[in-house]
Amino acid sequence: MDEFVIDGGRRLKGSYLVNGSKNSALPILIATLLTDDECVIDNVPRLRDIRTTVRLLETLGKKVVWTGKRLRISYARPLKTHASYDIVKQMRASILVAGPLLARFGKVRVSLPGGCAIGLRPVDIHIQGLETLGAAYAAQEGDVVLSGRLRPAKVRFRFPSVGATENIMTAAAAVPGRTVIEGAAREPEIEDLAGFLRAMGAKVSGAGTSRIVVDGVSRLKGVRHRVIPDRIEAGTLMLAVAAAGGTVTFKDARPEHLAALIAAMKRAGARVAAVRGGLRVSAEGRPRPISVTTEPHPGFPTDVQAPWMAYMSQAKGDSRIRESIFERRFLHAAELARMGARVAVSGDAAFVTGVSELTGAAVMASDIRAGAGLVVAALAAKGRTVIQRVYHIDRGYERLETVLRRLGARIRRLR
Ligand code: EPZ
Numbered sequence: 001m002d003e004f005v006i007d008g009g010r011r012l013k014g015s016y017l018v019n020g021s022k023n024s025a026l027p028i029l030i031a032t033l034l035t036d037d038e039c040v041i042d043n044v045p046r047l048r049d050i051r052t053t054v055r056l057l058e059t060l061g062k063k064v065v066w067t068g069k070r071l072r073i074s075y076a077r078p079l080k081t082h083a084s085y086d087i088v089k090q091m092r093a094s095i096l097v098a099g100p101l102l103a104r105f106g107k108v109r110v111s112l113p114g115g116c117a118i119g120l121r122p123v124d125i126h127i128q129g130l131e132t133l134g135a136a137y138a139a140q141e142g143d144v145v146l147s148g149r150l151r152p153a154k155v156r157f158r159f160p161s162v163g164a165t166e167n168i169m170t171a172a173a174a175v176p177g178r179t180v181i182e183g184a185a186r187e188p189e190i191e192d193l194a195g196f197l198r199a200m201g202a203k204v205s206g207a208g209t210s211r212i213v214v215d216g217v218s219r220l221k222g223v224r225h226r227v228i229p230d231r232i233e234a235g236t237l238m239l240a241v242a243a244a245g246g247t248v249t250f251k252d253a254r255p256e257h258l259a260a261l262i263a264a265m266k267r268a269g270a271r272v273a274a275v276r277g278g279l280r281v282s283a284e285g286r287p288r289p290i291s292v293t294t295e296p297h298p299g300f301p302t303d304v305q306a307p308w309m310a311y312m313s314q315a316k317g318d319s320r321i322r323e324s325i326f327e328r329r330f331l332h333a334a335e336l337a338r339m340g341a342r343v344a345v346s347g348d349a350a351f352v353t354g355v356s357e358l359t360g361a362a363v364m365a366s367d368i369r370a371g372a373g374l375v376v377a378a379l380a381a382k383g384r385t386v387i388q389r390v391y392h393i394d395r396g397y398e399r400l401e402t403v404l405r406r407l408g409a410r411i412r413r414l415r
Helices: 022-034 048-060 092-105 124-132 162-173 188-200 231-244 259-268 302-312 331-338 368-380 400-406
Strands: 003-007 012-017 039-042 062-067 070-075 107-111 136-140 143-147 154-156 177-182 203-205 211-216 224-226 246-251 271-275 278-283 292-294 318-323 342-346 349-353 362-364 384-388 410-414
Touching (some): 003 368, 022 188, 048 092, 092 107, 162 177, 231 400, 259 271, 259 302, 302 368, 368 400, 368 410, 400 410
Parallel strands (some): 012 246, 362 384
Antiparallel strands (some): 003 384, 246 278
């Protein structure tokens, strides 16, 4: 299994063109199930999770041609309506096939994603939403089975789940009439999906607010779409610069998608400035201790919580991180402790006592972002860090070692 070997303590410099967003690409690729026409999706990152999605679409009956950053998805044979456990267990976002397949074919069977390293992650909000649209739900042999002809309705979420918002929006696009989602997630990825569904022929308004209105149509057409830049990849690398020191320009990074992180970084002492077509980050020395709470967008994103902890572990004082989205997303704390960080976890809070120096160690990634947090820590640390289970990192970051090497880091992949 691959490992990263990182010799820390090198400043980062240069510029980097941010990749397309994984979490935008996934629901958009899955929403191509709404049509038999060809769809062309650009700016798709080359990641393990995208490969899994391509396999999922192919298993369901689509033809997918992947060249560079472009995916061409077209009709190959009549679609199947069953996504089995061998794919769903690799990527929980597979549950997003439920909405479009149910809306088109009146039935769908998706293996129930189990819990994972960061939390229980149930799909009750997805199911309730689809039930509100008229589906009948049954649990069968570990699968979610939904059936029935969907009709437009008012759906109200108890929590702004990103995936559930995407699932219901996508279903509603293919259900003639007006569906309203209240308590919707407001993430930029939702706006990107809304743009895609609009281009396909549905009317979607309110994306980016907590009330989304979808006027669905019976036939959606194939379109061409460019995925938005990945705010989490950008945020992770911004924190790498802040932790290791240096100056890097991030081309295509969108300040409006990163406002909470930028505000926190500035308070910590990093310099973050909007430049033409992107952002420039520079930092020197140890940060000020700043406490944050992860929240649904536009709050501080849970997906940069681990890199933030790595950054704060060298702060000049004590800070606290509250994780309000996932119940087990502090597994990186124990690994950071192996590098000399002082972090005490209690319930949903992590208390970080800044140390003057992290030191290299052998550590293990437990999920995509925990792994990214370890990379950030390793870049700032003195000495050599070896990160195991890099396959987690590869799910969400495209050749992170190459990116960082170009920015001046000493990092290599051992196969
Ligand atoms: C998306 O996951 C992202 N994944 C996650 O990124 C991200 O961390 C998360 O949103 C929050 O921003 C993709 O976009 C593919 P949620 P999602 O539904 O949709 C609970 C990464 O590293 N919940 O908003 O699964 C759930 O358990 C990944 O790139 C229910 O209780 O997130 C969690 O505690 C990790 N019932 C919270 O809501 C439900 O039916 C947020 O989940 C659905 C969710």
